[in-house]
Amino acid sequence: xxxxxxxxxxxxxxxxxxxxxxxxxxxxxxxxxxxxxxxxxxxxxxxxxxxxxxxxxxxxxxxxxxxxxxxxxxxxxxxxxxxxxxxxxxxxxxxxxxxxxxxxxxxxxxxxxxxxxxxxxxxxxxxxxxxxxxxxxxxxxxxxxxxxxxxxxxxxxxxxxxxxxxxxxxxxxxxxxxxxxxxxxxxxxxxxxxxxxxxxxxxxxxxxxxxxxxxxxxxxxxxxxxxxxxxxxxxxxxxxxxxxxxxxxxxxxxxxxxxxxxxxxxxxxxxxxxxxxxxxxxxxxxxxxxxxxxxxxxxxxxxxxxxxxxxxxxxxxxxxxxxxxxxxxxxxxxx
Amino acid sequence: xxxxxxxxxxxxxxxxxxxxxxxxxxxxxxxxxxxxxxxxxxxxxxxxxxxxxxxxxxxxxxxxxxxxxxxxxxxxxxxxxxxxxxxxxxxxxxxxxxxxxxxxxxxxxxxxxxxxxxxxxxxxxxxxxxxxxxxxxxxxxxxxxxxxxxxxxxxxxxxxxxxxxxxxxxxxxxxxxxxxxxxxxxxxxxxxxxxxxxxxxxxxxxxxxxxxxxxxxxxxxxxxxxxxxxxxxxxxxxxxxxxxxxxxxxxxxxxxxxxxxxxxxxxxxxxxxxxxxxxxxxxxxxxxxxxxxxxxxxxxxxxxxxxxxxxxxxxxxxxxxxxxxxxxxxxxxxx
Numbered sequence: 001x002x003x004x005x006x007x008x009x010x011x012x013x014x015x016x017x018x019x020x021x022x023x024x025x026x027x028x029x030x031x032x033x034x035x036x037x038x039x040x041x042x043x044x045x046x047x048x049x050x051x052x053x054x055x056x057x058x059x060x061x062x063x064x065x066x067x068x069x070x071x072x073x074x075x076x077x078x079x080x081x082x083x084x085x086x087x088x089x090x091x092x093x094x095x096x097x098x099x100x101x102x103x104x105x106x107x108x109x110x111x112x113x114x115x116x117x118x119x120x121x122x123x124x125x126x127x128x129x130x131x132x133x134x135x136x137x138x139x140x141x142x143x144x145x146x147x148x149x150x151x152x153x154x155x156x157x158x159x160x161x162x163x164x165x166x167x168x169x170x171x172x173x174x175x176x177x178x179x180x181x182x183x184x185x186x187x188x189x190x191x192x193x194x195x196x197x198x199x200x201x202x203x204x205x206x207x208x209x210x211x212x213x214x215x216x217x218x219x220x221x222x223x224x225x226x227x228x229x230x231x232x233x234x235x236x237x238x239x240x241x242x243x244x245x246x247x248x249x250x251x252x253x254x255x256x257x258x259x260x261x262x263x264x265x266x267x268x269x270x271x272x273x274x275x276x277x278x279x280x281x282x283x284x285x286x287x288x289x290x291x292x293x294x295x296x297x298x299x300x301x302x303x304x305x306x307x308x309x310x311x312x313x314x315x316x317x318x319x320x321x322x323x324x325x326x327x328x329x330x331x332x333x334x335x
Numbered sequence: 336x337x338x339x340x341x342x343x344x345x346x347x348x349x350x351x352x353x354x355x356x357x358x359x360x361x362x363x364x365x366x367x368x369x370x371x372x373x374x375x376x377x378x379x380x381x382x383x384x385x386x387x388x389x390x391x392x393x394x395x396x397x398x399x400x401x402x403x404x405x406x407x408x409x410x411x412x413x414x415x416x417x418x419x420x421x422x423x424x425x426x427x428x429x430x431x432x433x434x435x436x437x438x439x440x441x442x443x444x445x446x447x448x449x450x451x452x453x454x455x456x457x458x459x460x461x462x463x464x465x466x467x468x469x470x471x472x473x474x475x476x477x478x479x480x481x482x483x484x485x486x487x488x489x490x491x492x493x494x495x496x497x498x499x500x501x502x503x504x505x506x507x508x509x510x511x512x513x514x515x516x517x518x519x520x521x522x523x524x525x526x527x528x529x530x531x532x533x534x535x536x537x538x539x540x541x542x543x544x545x546x547x548x549x550x551x552x553x554x555x556x557x558x559x560x561x562x563x564x565x566x567x568x569x570x571x572x573x574x575x576x577x578x579x580x581x582x583x584x585x586x587x588x589x590x591x592x593x594x595x596x597x598x599x600x601x602x603x604x605x606x607x608x609x610x611x612x613x614x615x616x617x618x619x620x621x622x623x624x625x626x627x628x629x630x631x632x633x634x635x636x637x638x639x640x641x642x643x644x645x646x647x648x649x650x651x652x653x654x655x656x657x658x659x660x661x662x663x664x665x666x667x668x669x670x
Contacts, residue, residue, distance in 0.1 A: 003463045004414070008438050010464045051655050079339065080523065087649065088423045090443045094526055094647035098660040103343050103523035105451060106647070106662075108425045108443040116440060120455060127462025128336045129345045129521075147651075186464075188415065188438035191429055312429035312441070314422065316482075320386050325433040327441075 003126070006220020008187050008213070015182035016125035018333070019175045020071035023290030024063045025266075026141065026167025029278075032267045037291035038168075039066055045142060045167050052143035053091055059169045059282075060085070060096035060138045067134060067171035078102045078173075079130035082117040085138050085281050086110060086165075087147060092138050102134070110310030111206075111235050112189070113137040114170060114284040115329040118306070121174045122183040122331065131176045138169035139280025148199075148315055159200035163237045163279035166266060170285025172293075181296040185332035187217040191312065193325035199318050203240025203263075203276055206309040209326035210236060210244050213307060215251045217330050225255045229301045232292060233328075234284035234308030235263035237277030262287035284308040296335055303334040338461070341555025343522050343548070350517035351460035353668070354510045355406035358625030359398045360601075361476065361502025364613075367602045372626035373503075374401060380477060380502050387478035388426055394504045394617075395420070395431035395473045402469060402506035413437045413508075414465035417452040420473050420616050421445060421500075422482060427473050437469070445645030446541075446570050447524070448472040449505060449619040450664040453641070456509045457518040457666065466511045473504035474615025483534075483650055494535035498572045498614035501601060505620025507628075516631040520667035522552040526647060528660035534653050538575025538598075538611055541644040544661035545571060545579050548642060550586045552665050560590045564636045567627060568663075569619035569643030570598035572612030597622035619643040631670055638669040 003010045023038045030041030040062075047062075049055040060083065068075065081100065084107035085092035097104050109116035117135035124130040142152055144165040150156040174183070192212050196205040210233055218224060225231060236244055241261045248255050262284045263277035288306055295301045307330035318324065338345045358373045365376030375397075382397075384390040395418065403410065416435065419442035420427035432439050444451035452470035459465040477487055479500040485491040509518070527547050531540040545568055553559060560566060571579055576596045583590050597619045598612035623641055630636040642665035653659065 001463045002466075004465070007411075051652075053652050053655065054657075076342075084443060086424075088651065089421075089445065089647065089649035091647070091649050091652050094660050095652065095657065098526040098528045101525060104526050104662060105455060105523065106443040108419060108441040110424065120440060123459060123462060123464050127458060127464065128338045129458050129462065130339070131337075188440065190436060191433040191439050193433040312424065312426070314424040314426050316423065317386075317388050317426050317430065320388065322389075322430065325429050327439060 008216040009220035010186050012122055012126040012184055014126050015184055016122045016174045017178045017180045017182050018172050019178040019180045020067060020173045021289035021293045022063050022067035022070055022171045023286045024169050025286050029166055029168050029266055032272060034266055034291050037294055038286060052140060052146055053087060056092040056138055056140035056143045057095035060092050060136060061099060063169040063171045064136055067173055071173045075101050078132045078134055080105060080124060081134045081136060082107055082121050083136035084108050084113045086144055110312055111279060111281050112308040112310030112327050112329050113281045114288055115306055115308040115331055118331045119186045119188060119329050122186060125174050125176050133174045134171055136171040137281040137285045139165050139282035141165045141167045144280060158275055161201040161239055161276050163202055163263060163276045164274035165280040166278045166283040168282035168286030170289030172289055181333045181335050183331050183333055185221060187213055187330040189213040189327040189329050191325045191327050193323055195323045197323045202279060202311045203237040204243060205311050205324040206236055206326040207240040207243035209328040210307060210309050211247050213328040213330050218253060225253055225258045228258055228303055228305050230260060230304040231255050231258045232304060232306045233261045235279040236261050236309060237263040239276050299335050305330055305332050343551040344555035345521050347457055347461040347519055349461050350519055351457045351509045352513045352515045352517050353507050354513040354515045355402060355508045356624035356628045357398050357402035357405055357506045358621045359504050360621050364501055364503050364601055367607060369601055369626050372629055387475060387481055388422060391427040391473055391475035391478045392430035395427050395471060396434060398504040398506045399471055402508055406508045410436050413467045413469055415440060415459060416469045416471060417442055417456050418471035419443050419448045421479055445647055446614060446616050447643040447645030447662050447664050448616045449623060450641055450643040450666055453666045454521045454523060454664050457521060460509050460511050468509045469506055471506040472616040472620045474500050474617035476500045476502045479615060493610055496536040496574055496611050498537055498598060498611045499609035500615040501613045501618040503617035503621030505624030507624055516668045516670050518666050518668055520556060522548055522665040524548040524662040524664050526660045526662050528658055530658045532658045537614060537646045538572040539578060540646050540659040541661040542571055542575040542578035544663040545642060545644050546582050548663040548665050553588060560588055560593045563593055563638055563640050565595060565639040566590050566593045567639060567641045568596045570614040571596050571644060572598040574611050634670050640665055640667050
């Protein structure tokens with residue numbers, strides 16, 4: 001059966017169900033506006049580990065365990081884990097998943113990982129390859145600063161356009177059966193590079209990818225912003241969100257009153273001194289699996305498009321003068 | 336339709352076809368025993384680029400272009416690229432794919448990436464989500480040494496158990512229609528960590544994952560080594576291959592006369608001074624998409640199991656004293 005309905009979009013015939021989620025946030029995130037929507041807020045971002053890499057890995061592990069518990073599933077019920085993160089060679093995922101007896105596919109989509117995993121996961125369920133799939137991602141402020149920027153102890157000054165990597169994780173459990181919000185469409189992004197070289201302005205680097213995927217989604221499905229209660233981006237932040245909304249108008253779509261961005265939602269931008277907002281795989285991960293999933297379950301949201309964006313550079317290649325490619329993957333979800 | 340036939344295996348109903356491949360190898364690899372089976376051998380491993388990261392990215396780009404040319408496809412014919420590599424944040428893939436107007440999913444499976452991409456790609460085709468998928472990976476000796484070990488100029492002494500990262504790339508084009516070898520089964524690995532901490536002995540770290548996936552494949556399918564003309568591993572090398580063959584006997588399977596390893600095939604181990612053999616995503620990539628695919632097309636091989644293995648650590652976490660988790664993904668292919 002051909003499930004393709006456009007150049008970048010497939011329609012899922014069986015509408016895989018998101019039967020449960022787990023969302024865990026760090027200390028600072030737990031002081032933000034969404035504090036009441038996480039399943040758990042860390043008391044100590046180190047999680048008792050001796051390195052930030054192990055802290056992030058442990059964060060993924062406890063998020064996955066919580067998702068299994070909430071869904072009342074045994075490990076043997078789950079056919080695949082799809083996971084990734086920002087750390088070199090995705091060790092956040094690998095060092096957590098080694099404690100689970102579940103087949104695993106590792107993904108790298110930078111901050112787009114939450115929707116990359118929902119995209120592939122929902123296709124595996126829809127195609128009859130899996131009954132249950134877990135989609136998992138995380139980020140950690142301290143491991144990201146250490147790896148991508150400067151050691152925390154250095155106390156580097158942050159540019160006004162910089163975003164604050166969220167300490168948080170999200171895990172969604174997809175199922176061929178059950179109750180809950182359903183994934184109906186998957187629109188897969190292309191790698192887009194518009195020449196932005198400023199690594200302290202990820203929002204500007206990622207916005208063109210978001211525009212490309214969102215335009216493709218509307219074109220492929222025949223839908224418009226009016227068809228959605230919410231168009232949620234992952235971590236474009238203040239600057240990237242403005243670019244997206246403004247340039248989508250040039251494409252003929254006014255999304256201003258439908259668009260929200262997890263990076264703007266998770267922090268009180270002014271009071272929490274996070275400059276252009278939150279970022280990181282765990283930003284979309286914890287906000288989608290926390291606040292947004294709850295609103296879907298309560299039917300305050302009935303049909304949404306979730307589109308996480310990722311910047312696909314590493315530090316070395318940017319120091320060599322290359323620009324920053326980005327990607328955005330979108331999934332449509334309805335109750 | 337439920338396609339699952341065991342805890343880790345799915346059977347593909349439509350048997351997606353590998354309609355074409357492209358295989359490119361570096362200078363040293365082009366002097367090895369498989370020299371006549373690559374589509375192209377580099378004259379200069381730098382490919383004219385100013386950094387090894389860009390060299391590897393360009394290697395992926397020309398391999399993908401060659402695969403499109405050989406398959407007589409336009410970019411618009413291809414629904415997805417699935418690609419990844421060993422570089423931090425998979426920049427080998429991202430900086431090549433940005434030049435293609437094709438939806439992209441980034442994978443991280445370390446040296447298991449070739450079969451991870453064939454696994455997910457064949458399921459996307461079998462499920463009706465794609466008509467054509469390109470599965471791509473690479474590795475590069477110089478970018479890997481720089482990132483994982485020491486700068487080339489340092490001239491570090493290599494341990495006898497160390498493997499030599501292959502400069503090479505492979506790209507396979509999967510299709511819902513057409514002639515060629517067909518993918519019939521996908522067995523997905525779990526992350527296995529048996530406590531090996533020696534980063535100069537990847538074969539030993541990866542062999543337990545290979546044993547786990549191979550045993551699951553036989554158990555799930557009811558097949559035995561007798562059902563295959565070849566059981567091909569990715570880059571276990573000399574040491575890992577010995578461990579695999581020996582310990583599979585304890586599991587009740589004698590694979591000694593069916594097993595070959597790309598890391599042992601691509602180099603003349605003694606004459607080319609590569610210690611325990613070749614490694615890297617491009618090892619399985621270039622050998623499978625070169626020599627092995629040709630043998631399948633000529634029907635010298637009729638039914639094979641291809642299982643690439645990956646070591647999932649990064650340098651930082653090993654310096655912290657953690658052991659090395661690994662994974663192996665297998666696909667069964669027949670003419």
